[in-house]
Each structure stands twice: as structure tokens, then as C-alpha cells.
Amino acid sequence: MATISEVAQRAGVSTATVSRHLRGERVRQADRVLVAIEELGYRPTIAAQSLRSGIHYAVAMVVPDITNPYFASVAKGVESVLRKTPYRIFLANTDESPDLEESILREVAPRVDGIILAPAVEKEEMPLKIRGEGRPIVLIDRELSDKSFDSVLVDNVGGATAAARHLLDLGHSAIALISGPLVNTPGRLRYDAFLRALATAGVTPPPQYREIANFREAGGYEAMMRLLRLPEPPTAVFCANNVMTVGCLKAVADSRLSVPTDISVIGFDDLDLGMLLNPPLTVIDRPSEEQGAAAGKLMLERLRGGRPDVPDRIVMPTRLLARASCAPPRRTRLTITSGGGEMS
Amino acid sequence: MATISEVAQRAGVSTATVSRHLRGERVRQADRVLVAIEELGYRPTIAAQSLRSGIHYAVAMVVPDITNPYFASVAKGVESVLRKTPYRIFLANTDESPDLEESILREVAPRVDGIILAPAVEKEEMPLKIRGEGRPIVLIDRELSDKSFDSVLVDNVGGATAAARHLLDLGHSAIALISGPLVNTPGRLRYDAFLRALATAGVTPPPQYREIANFREAGGYEAMMRLLRLPEPPTAVFCANNVMTVGCLKAVADSRLSVPTDISVIGFDDLDLGMLLNPPLTVIDRPSEEQGAAAGKLMLERLRGGRPDVPDRIVMPTRLLARASCAPPRRTRLTITSGGGEMS
DNA sequence: GTGAAAGCGCTAACAT
DNA sequence: ATGTTAGCGCTTTCAC
Numbered sequence: 001m002a003t004i005s006e007v008a009q010r011a012g013v014s015t016a017t018v019s020r021h022l023r024g025e026r027v028r029q030a031d032r033v034l035v036a037i038e039e040l041g042y043r044p045t046i047a048a049q050s051l052r053s054g055i056h057y058a059v060a061m062v063v064p065d066i067t068n069p070y071f072a073s074v075a076k077g078v079e080s081v082l083r084k085t086p087y088r089i090f091l092a093n094t095d096e097s098p099d100l101e102e103s104i105l106r107e108v109a110p111r112v113d114g115i116i117l118a119p120a121v122e123k124e125e126m127p128l129k130i131r132g133e134g135r136p137i138v139l140i141d142r143e144l145s146d147k148s149f150d151s152v153l154v155d156n157v158g159g160a161t162a163a164a165r166h167l168l169d170l171g172h173s174a175i176a177l178i179s180g181p182l183v184n185t186p187g188r189l190r191y192d193a194f195l196r197a198l199a200t201a202g203v204t205p206p207p208q209y210r211e212i213a214n215f216r217e218a219g220g221y222e223a224m225m226r227l228l229r230l231p232e233p234p235t236a237v238f239c240a241n242n243v244m245t246v247g248c249l250k251a252v253a254d255s256r257l258s259v260p261t262d263i264s265v266i267g268f269d270d271l272d273l274g275m276l277l278n279p280p281l282t283v284i285d286r287p288s289e290e291q292g293a294a295a296g297k298l299m300l301e302r303l304r305g306g307r308p309d310v311p312d313r314i315v316m317p318t319r320l321l322a323r324a325s326c327a328p329p330r331r332t333r334l335t336i337t338s339g340g341g342e343m344s
Numbered sequence: 345m346a347t348i349s350e351v352a353q354r355a356g357v358s359t360a361t362v363s364r365h366l367r368g369e370r371v372r373q374a375d376r377v378l379v380a381i382e383e384l385g386y387r388p389t390i391a392a393q394s395l396r397s398g399i400h401y402a403v404a405m406v407v408p409d410i411t412n413p414y415f416a417s418v419a420k421g422v423e424s425v426l427r428k429t430p431y432r433i434f435l436a437n438t439d440e441s442p443d444l445e446e447s448i449l450r451e452v453a454p455r456v457d458g459i460i461l462a463p464a465v466e467k468e469e470m471p472l473k474i475r476g477e478g479r480p481i482v483l484i485d486r487e488l489s490d491k492s493f494d495s496v497l498v499d500n501v502g503g504a505t506a507a508a509r510h511l512l513d514l515g516h517s518a519i520a521l522i523s524g525p526l527v528n529t530p531g532r533l534r535y536d537a538f539l540r541a542l543a544t545a546g547v548t549p550p551p552q553y554r555e556i557a558n559f560r561e562a563g564g565y566e567a568m569m570r571l572l573r574l575p576e577p578p579t580a581v582f583c584a585n586n587v588m589t590v591g592c593l594k595a596v597a598d599s600r601l602s603v604p605t606d607i608s609v610i611g612f613d614d615l616d617l618g619m620l621l622n623p624p625l626t627v628i629d630r631p632s633e634e635q636g637a638a639a640g641k642l643m644l645e646r647l648r649g650g651r652p653d654v655p656d657r658i659v660m661p662t663r664l665l666a667r668a669s670c671a672p673p674r675r676t677r678l679t680i681t682s683g684g685g686e687m688s
Numbered sequence: 689g690t691g692a693a694a695g696c697g698c699t700a701a702c703a704t
Numbered sequence: 705a706t707g708t709t710a711g712c713g714c715t716t717t718c719a720c
Binding site: 689690691692693694695696697698699700701702703704 | 705706707708709710711712713714715716717718719720
């Protein structure tokens, strides 16, 4: 690999001039330098740049699970923006574990210029420390208790409220909720907003209708199984994210029940096959790839611009995709016929 | 951040000794060094290590589309293995574009120690060049014309053959195929094996039954639409990957047709909701996360072990998940009633 | 087994 | 606007 001094020599200038040219400063002999760079096929050595300048041209993307289509989509959005820059993306999965997240952050922070993070819990110590060391953090999907961070979110309250109203409008009152953990933003916000919207209409789900699961498929499955086995099962259920909805639907199928005849289901996040299910799934949809792109752009802004006085908090709208998995409640009591079946 | 010389000073040894200790060499004063490292919270600066030693502690993962559940799953597998090592993962999407792939490879190669690649086409120039510079390449899902690369694959031939036999066994003879591009391994192998298996049974699909699409949802949709509009539509179709199967199913739905009454569908790759579809989707399944983990392990082996004389070619088995989307062919002619509908 | 010292390729003062 | 030069933090001869 050619070095900067070879370029300098060939162009008849100093290494400093080449270096300046590289970073976009105005240079008189720009053309000569350019030619030398071309001819030698010169590419700067990132490690040397990093060592000297502290810039790594890398951003970490830390998410609970890249296998969740929502985060995969976010990652794609981020990638599409950073692709056009010299910044590359380190990908890390936290598995929704606060401990793993902390160790990943500690480990990766010194190697990157900034972090795009979907935190497992709302504890801000690590992020605060990292930002304090001059590395911008952009939160995605989830906030921290400390509201001073840049973030790209969706209107969780609006979405959960719309879900509640949709069920209410159809005449449901025995409404259950499979929530995510209350320790992160979307979990808590969707839980609160959904229950508040029900309360406004005079509906208060009993404790056994309020399942707190973990945003994972198995959690959704188990929660739904518990709901269906209740002496008085609900007539409708709201699943607070995509993968729990999958689990929920599998539980319904394994119980030999059908949607929406026996129970109405509405999910947060669309599923790729949502419209192909029988019945097509009613969901609260949100622009995931756009969120990723927004997070990427915000990160670039911070990377270039220095510290802002006020955090940027981008909230994107959700929309209700009313398909056919929600219908008016049945009048008769629900009875479970059987259990078992395929479950991943 | 503490430096190695601070550690050396505190431990009363030279920086060389600390450095040796760090890389696992036997050192007499190991305990003293360890204590100093602990007390100072010392962490080596990767940039300095890279500059000096050429080791980056980074591996690139270059895939066509992280949004494809198969690749997301592979990424998770890779991540789970590398997490326990000092190596981090750069993620890049090629969008199935050979040009983009080439520029990404060129750009990222100097920053990493190795590359896990699912190539868009079978051209091996860039990979050869990169390997020639001492960076191991592990292919995943797809091979190159040059068979000297390490790779982690699935039994495409076995899978496609099983799919063909399944349809044949049900009594189909008007069998169509929505193939991936013939310029990459799974595309070509599945195409060839499927047709060969049919030929063995005396079935030769006419050219209009052989759709060459692009492994994308829209491609699967359009291909299926063309098939369904044929004067004599097929009674069964094999979709060569997950996202094309989704497109295919949407096309069937939009044509107001139903599976398997009007047409049987079998897909390569399971879908998360595959079993929840009506009817549950019959698929050729493969162990994607395990493939990722295998690729990660193979990469680590190469990273530690130096160049092997013979490439490692890991081929994992597929299995047929016979659910209900394939049934014996109908006897009557198929007629399209209508079109239109929701399509992403 | 250990230390001294050179230098990886680059950037950022500083000087001009 | 450009050149000179020190040195970022580490690994690795080389000598002992």
C-alpha cells in the first residue's frame, strides 16, 4: 500500500499538503496531488489516522436483536445513509440484556466515533459516560430516563391509543394487553397509553389481562396461552410488538381457536406476511427504515457539527392498518378445545 | 485513557513485557503487570495495535440484504461467535449489486482482518485479490467460480430435489419455478437441481414456466403474476427463496386465487409466519443461524491459524417441512377472476 | 525472559 | 498556502 509520503514525493509537495488536500482544505497544487493519488492508488490507512487524530470513521449500531425485522430494517436505513460517507458500521446484538449491553458499549465505545443505540433499559450511566468522552449517541426506538439524548422515536402513545380505540370502536370491553418490559420506552409508553385510552372509555382490564412479557416470540406465546386459559378470556388483545404478535398468533392456532371469531388481535409493527395471514393482520405500522435513515443522518450531523445545545428528538407517526384480525366480540363464552402443536 | 507505558512503569517492567503479557506470552512478572492493568483500567488502543501490527480485530460481514430474515439470522450467528473474541463486525449491504459489492469490498478490506461474504455474483477477482493480501475470506450461502475458498453452504441440490419430488409425488406435472439469478450459486444450483429432478420423472417445464427472478419480493410477485396469466398456468410452483415466496403468495392473493386449491406453492427457506399462513406453507428449511455460527468459527480458525492447504467447505442439510400449501393438482382449468390489491 | 529503541502512517502545531 | 517535525500507542526486532 502506498503511503502519504510517496504521494507527497510524486506530487512534489509535503505530506502536510497531501493530508490537507485529503481533508478537503484548499490547496494550490490540488491537481498534482490528485494525480499522484490516482496513479499510486493511494488510500489512507485508517489506523494511522485514528491513532493520530482520534477519528475512527466507525459508528456502532447496538440493538437488542438484528433478527427482529424492525431492527433489521432500521439497520438497513442507517447503512444506506452511512454508505455514502467514510463511516462504517459495527453491528452488535444485546439480546435485550442490560449486562451484555453494558459490556458491549464499554468494549466498542473506544473504537468508534458515535453510537446508535436501542437500549434494553432506561439506565443512562454508560451512555452518559460515553457521550462525556465526546462520542455522540443517538437513541433509536427507545429513550433513556435522561432526556438530553438525541433520539429517533415513533409516536408510541398515538399508536397504542389508536389500537385501543380501534378495539373499543368494535365494541370490545374484555380487552387484554401483551406488553413489552416496562423498563424501556416503547414497553412502558405503549402499556400506559393503551390502558389510559381504555380508561377514558371506562374500560379497565383486570390484572390478569395485563401481561408483561419481554418483546420476544416465546414471551408472546406464553402470555397468550395464559390469557386463553383464563376462566373468562378476553375478546381482544393488543400485542406490543411484532415478534410477540407472532407468538400470540401461534398460541391462538395451537389452541385451535380462530381470529377474529374467537379473539381479535391487533399488533404493534407490521409483519412482512401480515396481509397474507388469514385473516390479514390489523396492525399499527411505523416507518422503520426511515427511522434508521434519520438516525444515520442525525449521527452524521453530530459527527460533523460538534455538540448541540438542545437534543434533537425526532418522533415519527404511526398508522393503523385496519385489516381483518379485529372484529366485534362474540357473544358466547370461549372454550379451549385443545393445545399443543408446532412451536419454534 | 492509560497507555502501555504507564502500565509498564507502575509494574516496574518495560513496555515490551506488558505487550507480551497482553498477547498471552509467558512472563515472569505476570501478576504485577496484571495488577497494574487492573488498577489503571488499561485497555489497549486498537488503532495503535493496528498501525503497528496490521491486526484490526474486525471482520466484515457483506451480505445482499440484512432485511432478508435469512441473512439477519446468519448475522446473528456470526455475531454470537465473534462476541466472545476481540473481533468486531462491520456490516454492509450490497443490495445484490455486483458493482456496489466490489466498491464495498475494496473500501472495507483494508480495515478488516477477514471478510464473511455472500457474493452477488460468482466473479472471484476481488475476493482473490483480498485473500492474496492475506485476508481470509469465508463465503456464506454462495460460492464463487473459483472453488478454493472456504465456504459455508447448504445442500441446495438436495433441497431443490426434495422440493421437486414433493410436487411430483403429489401428482403435479405442470410445474413452474421462480428462480433466483443464475449468476450466483444458490440461484443456479436450485434451478438446475429442480429441473433435473423433474426431468428424471419425465417432466420438462416449458420456458414460460421457468421464471428467472432476482431473489427479491417484487421479483417473486411479478414472476408469479406472469405465471398466473399464462393461457395454461402451472398447477404448482417452487420459489427459490424466502422473499420471492412472499411476493409469490401476494400475487396469488391479489389474483383472488387460493393455495393449494388453485395452485400448490413450495418455498426455499422457512418464513417466521410460515406455519400460520392459511394454508401453512410447505418449505425447504435450513439452519441459518447455525450457518452464521459456522462461518464465524471458520473465520476465527483462519484468523488464528494461518493459511490452510485445502479449503473448508461446510455443507449443511436442508429438510422438507411438508405443511399444507402443496396438494394434488386440480383437474379443471384455472381462470383468473381479478387483480389488484395491496402490494408493498 | 527481558529491555531499548525504532518506526508503523498519519495529523497538527508551529514556523515561514 | 505550505513545509518541518514531533509524536499518537503500540509491537517487534535486536541484543543481552
